[in-house]
Amino acid sequence: MPYEDIPQLQISSMKNRCSEAEWKARVDLAACYRLVDIYGMSDMMANHISSHVPGEEGAFLINPYGMMYEEITASSLIKVDLDGRILSKPDFGPLDYGINKAGYVIHSAIHAARPEVACVIHTHSWASMAVSSLECGLLPLTQTAMRFLKIGYHDYQGVVLDTAEQASLLADLGDGEAMVLRNHGALVVGRSVGEAFNWMHRLELACRAQIGAMSCNSPLRQVPSQVLEETWNNYQPSTRRPYGLMEWPALLRKLHRMDPGFCT
Numbered sequence: 001m002p003y004e005d006i007p008q009l010q011i012s013s014m015k016n017r018c019s020e021a022e023w024k025a026r027v028d029l030a031a032c033y034r035l036v037d038i039y040g041m042s043d044m045m046a047n048h049i050s051s052h053v054p055g056e057e058g059a060f061l062i063n064p065y066g067m068m069y070e071e072i073t074a075s076s077l078i079k080v081d082l083d084g085r086i087l088s089k090p091d092f093g094p095l096d097y098g099i100n101k102a103g104y105v106i107h108s109a110i111h112a113a114r115p116e117v118a119c120v121i122h123t124h125s126w127a128s129m130a131v132s133s134l135e136c137g138l139l140p141l142t143q144t145a146m147r148f149l150k151i152g153y154h155d156y157q158g159v160v161l162d163t164a165e166q167a168s169l170l171a172d173l174g175d176g177e178a179m180v181l182r183n184h185g186a187l188v189v190g191r192s193v194g195e196a197f198n199w200m201h202r203l204e205l206a207c208r209a210q211i212g213a214m215s216c217n218s219p220l221r222q223v224p225s226q227v228l229e230e231t232w233n234n235y236q237p238s239t240r241r242p243y244g245l246m247e248w249p250a251l252l253r254k255l256h257r258m259d260p261g262f263c264t
Contacts, residue, residue, distance in 0.1 A: 009067070010093035013264065014075040017088065021054040022061075026074035028193040028248075029061055029119070030262040031255050035197060036123065037069035038258075041204055043124040044068060047185070048103035050120045051193055052111055058082045060111050062104070064089070064097035073264050082108050102160045109166035110173070110189060117189045119196035127207035128186035137180055138206060140228050141213055141220060145206035149232040152179035154187075178203055194248025 015023055029051040036042050036049065045068055053059040061077040063069075078089040078097075084104045089097075107120050131138050137153060140146045154172040157165050173179045177199050178188045186203055190196025213220060223231075233239060255262060 007095055008093075009071065009076075009095065010091070011073060011076050012091045014077075014088070014090050018079075019055065022056070022079075023074065025051045025054060025118075025193075026061060026077050027263045028252075029077060030072045030074045031252055032119070032121070032193050032197050033063060033069045033072035034255055034259070034262050035251055036121070036200070038255075039201060039204070041123045041125045041200065042069040047122050047124055048100065048107060048120075049122070049196075050103075050107040050111065052118050053079060058112070059087055060107065062099055062107060064092065065100040065103075066095060066097045073262055075264060080104065080108075082112050084108065105160050105163055105166065106169065106187070109163075109170055113170050114175075114189065116191055119190045119193045120187065121189075121196050121200045122181075122185065122187045123200060123204070124185040125204055125207070127204055127211055128180070129184070130211050131207040132180050132182050132184055132186065138203075139210055139220070140223060142206060142209045143231060144202055145210065146223070146228055146231040147202060147235040148178055148206055149228055150176065151203075152176050154179055154181050154184075156181070156183040190244065191242065192244055192248070194244025194251070195242055196244075197251070198243035198247055 014026065029049060032049050045066060048062055050060045050062045053061060058081050059079055061079055063072055064076055064078050067076060075090050078099055079087040080099060081087055086098070106122060110117060110120050138145060138148055138151055140149050152172045152174060154169055177190065181187055188196055188199035188203060190199055
């Protein structure tokens with residue numbers, strides 16, 4: 001098919017159609033989508049990252065179903081409420097994208113139950129899918145993995161299309177920040193987009209390291225339980241600055257050098 005015959009994205013700007021706080025949330029979320037892709041955690045147009053809309057209770061932003069992570073811009077994000085109603089979206093032209101139901105079911109449940117959560121990231125990376133399929137789950141083999149010593153687990157119940165699954169998903173996440181979705185992938189939450197990205201990036205590294213170590217056909221080195229607990233405690237909010245506080249501005253600079261189109 002000649003390039004000129006391929007349907008092109010025609011996205012109108014949303015900057016003048018939203019508050020300053022919403023626009024900032026849109027820019028951060030669009031950046032997160034592109035960074036997840038850059039760091040090898042995207043699955044074409046599958047999966048979702050969402051952000052609450054500051055000052056608008058129950059409203060959150062999520063990707064249009066049909067766009068690749070590398071294409072997401074601040075203006076392309078769709079604002080929905082907790083009932084799945086579209087509150088605002090740009091003019092996509094003839095493509096007229098909407099949202100994916102599975103993404104809405106998962107993300108709306110968490111935003112409704114955890115008002116302190118600003119961002120939810122769900123991935124199907126090869127490493128997280130591999131670990132999610134292991135009976136042992138995520139092992140505390142590395143310092144990075146020890147941060148997830150008390151990670152949650154949610155058993156697979158099929159494609160998440162039924163809101164009846166929301167209750168068990170929330171129970172398994174509890175008040176934690178990370179969860180392995182058995183036979184599925186991974187999910188993290190954060191009080192900011194930067195914090196959520198930090199959680200997911202570290203979880204991805206922990207999964208990759210475990211798969212690498214388990215592939216070597218050599219005994220795995222164990223760490224004493226007391227050391228595991230002490231290390232886990234060093235990662236808790238009461239013992240350190242918020243995650244992403246230093247990294248997120250640097251990541252935005254990195255992304256802007258690579259392609260500033262995310263903030264349009």
